[in-house]
Amino acid sequence: MSTDESTDNDEPRHPYETDESFHPMGKEWEDQMREELEETDYDADLGMEMAKDAQRLVAGEISEKEFYQSYHDDVQEEFEVDDRPLFEDLDGVDPSDFDDDQSMFEALKDIDLEADDVSRRDMMKKMGAGAAFLTYGAYATQQNGRSDEVPQLVENLQTKEKNREHRWGMVIDLERCDGCLSCVSGCINENGTSTGANWMYVFAYVNEDTDQANFLVRPCQHCSNAPCEKVCPVRARHTREKDGLVLTNYETCIGCRYCQVACPYGVNYFQWGEPDTDLSELEHLEMRPEKVRSMDFDERKEALQTAAEDGDHIYDERGWWTDSRPPTGVMGKCTMCPSRQDDHTESPQGTVACQDACDEAGMSAIHFGDLEDEDSRPNRYLRKRSENVEENDRHFNDEDVVEGEDPDMWESTTNWGRLSSFKLLEDLNTQPNITYLGNEPGPNDKQVDPAEIREDPEKLDTPVSYEDLTGQDRWGNQVVDNRKEHLDYGPSGPPEEEA
Amino acid sequence: MATQNKEPGPDDILRPILNTSKWYYVAFGAASAVVVVFLAAWSYQLENGLIVTNLGDWGSGGGVTWGMYIGAFIWWVGIAHGGIILSAAVRLFGMDKYQPVARMAELLTLGALSMAGMYIVIHTGRPDRLVLSVIPSYPWTVQSSPLAWDITVITLYFVMTATYLGLTLRYDIYRLRDRLPDHFDLLYRFILIGYSEKEDKIIERMVWWLALGIIVMAPLLLHGGVIPWLFSVLPSMPGWSGAIQGPQFLTIALTSAISGVIILSYVCRWAYDWQHVFTDEMFRGLTKWLGLFGLLFVWLQLQQIINGVFAADVAAEQVMVAKLEQPVYIIAMGTMVVVLGYIFAQALDKRVFSLNRSLVASIAVLYATLSEKILFVVEGLQYPQFDLYANVPGTYIPSPVELASLAGTLALCTLFFLVIIKLFPVVELHAVEGHDDGDGGGDGGDEEVTA
Numbered sequence: 004m005s006t007d008e009s010t011d012n013d014e015p016r017h018p019y020e021t022d023e024s025f026h027p028m029g030k031e032w033e034d035q036m037r038e039e040l041e042e043t044d045y046d047a048d049l050g051m052e053m054a055k056d057a058q059r060l061v062a063g064e065i066s067e068k069e070f071y072q073s074y075h076d077d078v079q080e081e082f083e084v085d086d087r088p089l090f091e092d093l094d095g096v097d098p099s100d101f102d103d104d105q106s107m108f109e110a111l112k113d114i115d116l117e118a119d120d121v122s123r124r125d126m127m128k129k130m131g132a133g134a135a136f137l138t139y140g141a142y143a144t145q146q147n148g149r150s151d152e153v154p155q156l157v158e159n160l161q162t163k164e165k166n167r168e169h170r171w172g173m174v175i176d177l178e179r180c181d182g183c184l185s186c187v188s189g190c191i192n193e194n195g196t197s198t199g200a201n202w203m204y205v206f207a208y209v210n211e212d213t214d215q216a217n218f219l220v221r222p223c224q225h226c227s228n229a230p231c232e233k234v235c236p237v238r239a240r241h242t243r244e245k246d247g248l249v250l251t252n253y254e255t256c257i258g259c260r261y262c263q264v265a266c267p268y269g270v271n272y273f274q275w276g277e278p279d280t281d282l283s284e285l286e287h288l289e290m291r292p293e294k295v296r297s298m299d300f301d302e303r304k305e306a307l308q309t310a311a312e313d314g315d316h317i318y319d320e321r322g323w324w325t326d327s328r329p330p331t332g333v334m335g336k337c338t339m340c341p342s343r344q345d346d347h348t349e350s351p352q353g354t355v356a357c358q359d360a361c362d363e364a365g366m367s368a369i370h371f372g373d374l375e376d377e378d379s380r381p382n383r384y385l386r387k388r389s390e391n392v393e394e395n396d397r398h399f400n401d402e403d404v405v406e407g408e409d410p411d412m413w414e415s416t417t418n419w420g421r422l423s424s425f426k427l428l429e430d431l432n433t434q435p436n437i438t439y440l441g442n443e444p445g446p447n448d449k450q451v452d453p454a455e456i457r458e459d460p461e462k463l464d465t466p467v468s469y470e471d472l473t474g475q476d477r478w479g480n481q482v483v484d485n486r487k488e489h490l491d492y493g494p495s496g497p498p499e500e501e502a
Numbered sequence: 503m504a505t506q507n508k509e510p511g512p513d514d515i516l517r518p519i520l521n522t523s524k525w526y527y528v529a530f531g532a533a534s535a536v537v538v539v540f541l542a543a544w545s546y547q548l549e550n551g552l553i554v555t556n557l558g559d560w561g562s563g564g565g566v567t568w569g570m571y572i573g574a575f576i577w578w579v580g581i582a583h584g585g586i587i588l589s590a591a592v593r594l595f596g597m598d599k600y601q602p603v604a605r606m607a608e609l610l611t612l613g614a615l616s617m618a619g620m621y622i623v624i625h626t627g628r629p630d631r632l633v634l635s636v637i638p639s640y641p642w643t644v645q646s647s648p649l650a651w652d653i654t655v656i657t658l659y660f661v662m663t664a665t666y667l668g669l670t671l672r673y674d675i676y677r678l679r680d681r682l683p684d685h686f687d688l689l690y691r692f693i694l695i696g697y698s699e700k701e702d703k704i705i706e707r708m709v710w711w712l713a714l715g716i717i718v719m720a721p722l723l724l725h726g727g728v729i730p731w732l733f734s735v736l737p738s739m740p741g742w743s744g745a746i747q748g749p750q751f752l753t754i755a756l757t758s759a760i761s762g763v764i765i766l767s768y769v770c771r772w773a774y775d776w777q778h779v780f781t782d783e784m785f786r787g788l789t790k791w792l793g794l795f796g797l798l799f800v801w802l803q804l805q806q807i808i809n810g811v812f813a814a815d816v817a818a819e820q821v822m823v824a825k826l827e828q829p830v831y832i833i834a835m836g837t838m839v840v841v842l843g844y845i846f847a848q849a850l851d852k853r854v855f856s857l858n859r860s861l862v863a864s865i866a867v868l869y870a871t872l873s874e875k876i877l878f879v880v881e882g883l884q885y886p887q888f889d890l891y892a893n894v895p896g897t898y899i900p901s902p903v904e905l906a907s908l909a910g911t912l913a914l915c916t917l918f919f920l921v922i923i924k925l926f927p928v929v930e931l932h933a934v935e936g937h938d939d940g941d942g943g944g945d946g947g948d949e950e951v952t953a
């Protein structure tokens with residue numbers, strides 16, 4: 004069976020069907036389905052036809068039996084099989100369950116199509132294209148039956164998965180951090196951020212009960228379900244589809260600061276006044292952003308790579324101005340260094356400036372990389388660390404086994420062995436891409452006030468204060484902890500002797 | 503007041519257009535001067551950026567991100583939304599006693615909405631990009647961003663109110679045309695395009711339906727929904743989140759709007775000898791309504807306080823305790839209690855009522871709602887869920903530039919009224935015609951008229 008335009012006229016139309024598209028999620032979605040199907044070795048027309056009828060099935064216009072009968076032969080021919088192994092390999096779906104009173108769509112619904120860690124592309128490979136055709140039907144079922152669970156932004160649903168190549172994130176080992184602030188300085192050096200806009204912020208906090216000091220290393224969490232992105236009235240704050248970086252388009256942001264309000268972590272820093280680092284120091288391309296965007300991909304890549312020799316890294320590969328410090332009146336925050344991830348700079352893809360600085364300082368607490376990639380640095384680090392912990396456990400077990408006691412009771416219960424790990428404010432469903440190793444701050448814990456430490460260095464043994472970092476980056480920018488005190492000087496800045 | 507028994511007529515409502523007293527010039531001059539100061543402050547901000555405000559970054563930054571601009575924004579939107587609900591209620595339920603202030607409430611809506619819109623512009627870091635950034639992304643952002651919803655309803659209500667006003671104006675202008683000054687002829691001709699007396703009946707129906715629409719949508723699209731959602735949907739700010747914000751915002755809107763209408767009518771009555779148009783009786787009625795909505799406002803505050811201090815979680819309790827210790831809040835709530843005391847005393851005993859007292863009560867209420875709104879914004883941001891930072895809660899006191907914006911918008915709104923009052927009648931012809939039937943001014947005329 005192949006698509007035949009004329010049949011459209013005779014068939015009853017699905018309620019969602021418009022001239023443009025049969026799919027409730029619209030033409031764009033439909034085109035994308037086709038594109039994906041065409042990438043497989045199977046018949047895309049057949050797939051589209053099946054998906055379309057799946058819509059009718061969902062609307063109750065045809066029965067499952069009819070639906071199945073009409074495709075039986077086609078499916079057999081296409082996949083050269085007798086036993087319709089559509090669901091081979093799929094966990095939780097048994098082809099033999101598949102009869103009139105057991106809905107296959109019900110079964111398909113059980114597959115977690117929106118699971119973050121499985122891309123649709125992978126799923127298709129795993130399932131075989133035939134099942135993938137039906138999966139589109141399942142999307143339709145989902146759309147109908149539980150419409151509230153389908154993400155509102157169709158665009159997000161499709162593109163995020165479709166073009167996703169990486170999912171950048173970090174594993175930060177707080178047990179290795181001693182508060183040297185090298186990463187903070189490294190970030191300022193890379194991005195030229197203004198005084199007090201500490202995109203990377205490291206601070207000591209004490210636990211009320213134990214008086215034990217811990218450090219928290221706090222970049223932007225690059226949430227997979229970022230509230231800051233949802234609230235932006237102009238889509239300046241967005242998630243880059245290719246790799247999940249949450250970025251701000253510095254050219255469209257209107258400076259309403261709603262993202263800053265909605266972010267639960269307080270990682271945003273608005274550019275209240277003139278930036279400390281002049282644009283002429285950051286950019287040598289001498290092109291308007293529109294010009295950069297209008298180039299084709301290769302041309303742009305070349306131009307940006309050339310510019311990187313001058314230290315430029317303000318455009319990402321789309322030609323969007325999202326990197327380095329923001330201009331006046333625009334929101335900034337940790338970017339996870341997109342120009343590096345696009346391979347425009349001398350520094351390799353998969354690295355960030357704060358991690359480099361931390362490594363250089365000999366601490367290696369920050370581990371940046373592709374969280375989807377088993378062999379990326381953060382994943383390898385996690386494995387290694389949990390092995391070490393298990394090793395210790397075993398050691399401990401061997402010595403301490405008591406007769407009659409189940410030695411397995413020491414078996415780890417968390418994902419990474421007994422390694423204590425956490426994500427910040429996970430309850431809020433932001434799905435952060437930073438995983439911490441170490442102690443999670445409790446509800447009554449509080450940062451040790453840096454102002455107090457300055458007055459009384461005995462109070463806490465921190466090697467460096469923010470003020471000490473002044474002038475250490477290549478821009479010679481002033482660094483402070485409490486930005487408000489600095490902003491209070493107004494547009495003319497602090498009096499000379501203090502600067 | 504001897505003049506109160508006089509029958510109001512078209513002469514009365516034309517007086518502001520035809521006569522100009524020295525007070526008019528004084529008011530105009532004073533308001534313009536304040537506007538000039540405000541514009542100077544705003545240009546200073548445009549030149550240097552929002553660093554001229556006392557706002558800052560919450561988190562390690564030690565400030566708050568939103569402050570007086572957003573507080574004043576929701577206050578103005580509240581007045582606007584309350585105003586339109588008031589006028590719609592008068593039309594829908596045939597509350598003839600308040601018909602003289604219906605148009606005033608509509609004008610207040612237009613003025614206040616403009617000020618709210620202006621605050622969006624003042625508030626943003628890049629007002630130059632507003633149009634070019636908002637419009638292209640609108641199809642997407644309208645699905646997820648409460649700020650985009652706000653812009654939508656502000657525009658929607660501006661259009662609805664203007665339509666409403668335009669429709670009822672045609673009737674008046676057609677009948678009073680010969681007596682209106684000729685130098686605005688073009689304006690009047692524009693308003694009257696295609697008018698014929700036959701349309702009056704239809705217009706009356708249309709206005710009724712529009713009023714119904716406004717009342718029905720009020721809880722969702724106005725201050726009961728879209729505006730509070732800006733805050734209430736964010737779980738990371740315990741001072742804001744929660745379903746009570748809808749009703750709370752709505753009561754504040756109505757309280758503020760009634761106060762605004764009382765103040766405006768008081769001034770007009772004083773300036774144009776309108777004792778028989780805006781009767782004592784009407785003011786008493788408005789004062790009672792102010793009491794009712796004021797009571798709801800205070801009641802919902804109490805609900806929040808109890809929920810915030812009785813076994814609440816850490817963050818929710820912190821913000822509530824801070825609020826209760828905040829002098830600004832104590833003064834605002836104290837003011838409300840005193841005002842409510844007056845209103846209930848005057849309801850019990852007529853002799854307690856006086857026009858001046860109601861005026862003072864209205865001004866006090868507007869002060870209380872404004873300070874409550876600003877505090878709501880600021881304290882919400884000062885006490886986030888994630889309060890590990892030493893610089894949380896951040897500090898904030900409005901800067902002179904921010905304060906200038908408040909004075910400036912108040913003055914602009916005054917100017918708006920001073921201009922409007924010269925262009926067309928701010929009291930409907932219907933309202934003064936109605937009195938010809940002989941039921942004007944008297945007691946209890948409104949209850950039996952409900953449709």
Ligand code: SF4
Pocket residue numbers: 223224225226229230231232249265266267268269270271336433
């Ligand atoms: S941490 Fe905040 S700014 Fe970063 S992605 Fe998450 S919500 Fe957005």
Ligand code: SF4
Pocket residue numbers: 234235236237238239240251255256257258259260261262263333334
């Ligand atoms: S400040 Fe900019 S990025 Fe943030 S929500 Fe507003 S427009 Fe979007």
Ligand code: SF4
Pocket residue numbers: 189190191193194202203222223336337338339340355356357358
């Ligand atoms: S990832 Fe890049 S932008 Fe973020 S803190 Fe590190 S250096 Fe700064």
